[in-house]
Amino acid sequence: MKFLGHWGLFSIILLFGCLTYGRPVHADTDASLAHVQAKGTLVMGTSPNYPPYEFQINKHGKSQIVGMDIEIGKQIAKDLGVKLVVKKLSFDSLLPALTTGKVDIILSGMSPTPARRKSVNFTNIYYTEGESILLNKTEHNKYPTKSAFNGQKVAAETGTLQYNLIKQQMPNAKLIGMSSAANLILALKTHKVAAVVKGTASATAYAKNDPNLVAVNGHFKTSSAQAGNAIALPKGAQSLTAAINQSLAKIKHQHLIQRQYLKTAGKYLKVNTADTSMWHYRHYFLRGLEYTLLIALIGIIGGSILGLCLALLRFNRLLPLRWFATAYVEFVRGTPLMVQIMFVYFGIGMLVDVSALTAGIIAIVLNSAAYLSEIIRGGIQAVDVGQSEAAASLGLSKNANMRYVVLPQAVKIIWPALGNQFINLIKDTSMVSIIGITELIYQVGIVQADTYRGVAPIGIAMIIYFIICWLLTRLLHYYEQHLNYE
Template identity: 25%
Template sequence: MKKKLLILQAIIMMLAATGCSAEDKGKSVESVDDLPGATIGVQLGTTGDIYASDYEAPEYGSTVERFNKITDAVQALKQSKIDCVIADEQPAIASIETEPGLVILDEPFALEEYAMVVAKDNDELLANINDALVQLKDDGTLDSIIANYIGDDTKGKTPYVSPEGTTYENGTLVVATNAAFKPYEYYDGNEVVGIDIDIIRAIGDILHMDIEIEDIEFDAIISAVSSHKADVGIAGMTMTQERAKSINFSDSYVTSKQVMIVRGDNASFSNIGFIDKVYQNFVQNDRWAYVLSGLKNTLIIALCAVILGVFIGFLVGIVRVAHDKTGVLPILNAICKLYLTIIRGTPAMIQLLIIYYVVFQSVNISKILVAVIAFAINSGAYVAEIIRGGIMSIDEGQTEAGRSLGLNYRQTMIYIILPQAVKNVLPSLANEFITLIKETSICGYIGLMDLTRGGDIIRSQTYEPFLPLIAVALIYLVIVEILTVLVGRWEKSLRKSDR
């Protein structure tokens, strides 16, 4: 014990000697000139990401860390994991409202123009949107919408209201956005609001089209529009040459700038009590509803995917075993091997995106159904190999005994081999089910509200990195523990026949 204490003391002294503390770590950024050699945080796929990438060149020596949300980048800066954050001005202002230890430098990093995105082959819609934008600029509606969210004099005083008698006989305009970009798009209760949302609703009124908002990851917006999963993308998106290669931009509707968020000279961070944080994250504005809604979808997807995945896995596993044992079904076995190779060799997230944006590109299908199909196909590959391994582990004498009793191959497999195989592989199947439940956390990439995304929405509103994540983690833990107990009892009941 004394030796362990001496070792611990030596480590502490070494850390103190090298100055390895959170406060001393990192480089001070006070202007654009300080960015070379700095660690820069950005939101993945944003203009800040594009601009910051230039500093990754060898002559600059900077490191760019890419986060899915500005919230995460700001928290990394707060914890001295990075030196600055490059972000759009208004979201940057919103992200540090409750963080007095962070400041925005007066020097702008870059100026930019925001525009909407439309698919390359949808010129008619693009022309209609541009005509509507001209009308909104001329009659002052655009300025009124922006002033309702930005500025001290008119903020909150001029909410957009659809003109009386507006009809929507021209159908629905599906709009892709990323509701974590306050004040352009963000959640207010269960509703997505903001500058961009009001603008697109005003355009919808002019075009006599109803608006349907799809909240997805920012870097998936262009893919959603180009694959016609959405008609329009609007998310404070800057016109760039690279993006214009795969998408068409509307006329600009607002000018913004990229700014740099840094730690202040006298960094002091707010430290509200735990109870107040719980209230702010879950009770205030009924934010618990995001978690509850996400939990419901997670359970539906996981349960349906497990049932369908087991069915697929059993079929594939039986085909593989039949070929291995008797050499029959060579074509089906080759197809099954190809399926196993592709599914086990590619990430589940890629499979989900391919099924949603490619396989069902031109089909209007429920996102929950897409998720069920994707996760069932993914899980089925692993279940198939688990089942095959379980069947192959059964002594060949069991098969011979069944045949000697007059049972054919199918009867022997159903009544003798499979019951023993399932008993042997039940722990492995339980592990696969647990993995499947946790893998559903990637559903946010297709704009589906799952448990993890519910926590992300809360974080995007409260800028609190700890409690929403812990709450989501605890819920997953409870689900997994319940499943573990149920499988354990099932396994125990099956083992009674071994006595």
């Protein structure tokens, strides 16, 4: 069972003020079902890196989201008479996506905790499981009981039920929190931690597909409020909740989860583990590289143009324009890029519906512009004032002086700094994975979850980033030499 991490909780707090001014999500609570049926689609938010609930498979070179929750979503959409649309996001972004109308429901192994119930609706429980401890098989006999982990490092996803269970029921163990399932498994297999606590279905899936791991019953005690998974809906969406509960009741009555959905998920898991070579997943890395380069290229071009405009505004005689440029730069540099990306997608996205890719590009451009503007401004100030005085004595206007005299010399001065910023921007594109853009880092997480291999995908990503940055460095160095010869 997956829980909302710190970033998701922080983003909800950040967007709380925006919700007051944004368009209401299902303001007419009785119209929630009618709204879904009128548009003909049920948009399901999920984080596809949690087998067997939801994960991606590489089938004939094409990516496909599958799993138990996907099968449940299909049945619900069929019963409602609409088409299921699956929107993939990081788990931390699911609740903000629901509260801002990006998705209609969250079906992603989520537990209906009291804290969550305050902000969203939940359906009835559709699946209940226990909690298991995942171990390296060679150390299976070393830890017969929970007390055997005293003084040992035991890990779980931060902010989850499992994290709290370790804290409460294994008080003498050293609790380690991590942000993703892939990182947990990697830490376990490299012996950074002694054990990982996960939901039984997920732990069993990992153990069945990795001969070096074993899942054992954790014998944890959980309350009825904590146990089980449910579907999250917008607060007040009563009619849609009731309709989905009817579908869930039919699924339970026919025992479809045990008889069909879990078996289907198991078959899909075998598709992934049939060939776990990185070459088999080359299309994932190429797709991630494509988005990384696209975002970086637009970020460099857009950030440079906007950064130049901001730098010039800092020299403007009109104080309001100078204040605006200064305030913009200080604000952007004073807030994390990840928060800016989430604000553009969820906050501004409430007023204007923008895709995740568009929101990510906008955030990257706005962020890089602030840093580039300071680099450009420093270069302009570094140009000898005598150059401008000489230009004025020859009758050049201020605009012509800036265009033909100052800026060309400033570019030569700041070129190395610009190059460093461009390289940093390429690496910063990894941040957009938080809103589900399938750039390189996002694809690494998917490959890790699908193949149960932790190190190899990271190694491939490092090589790809190095090649990109090395080629860009060579290109920038070439033009730097060209500028010096002029």
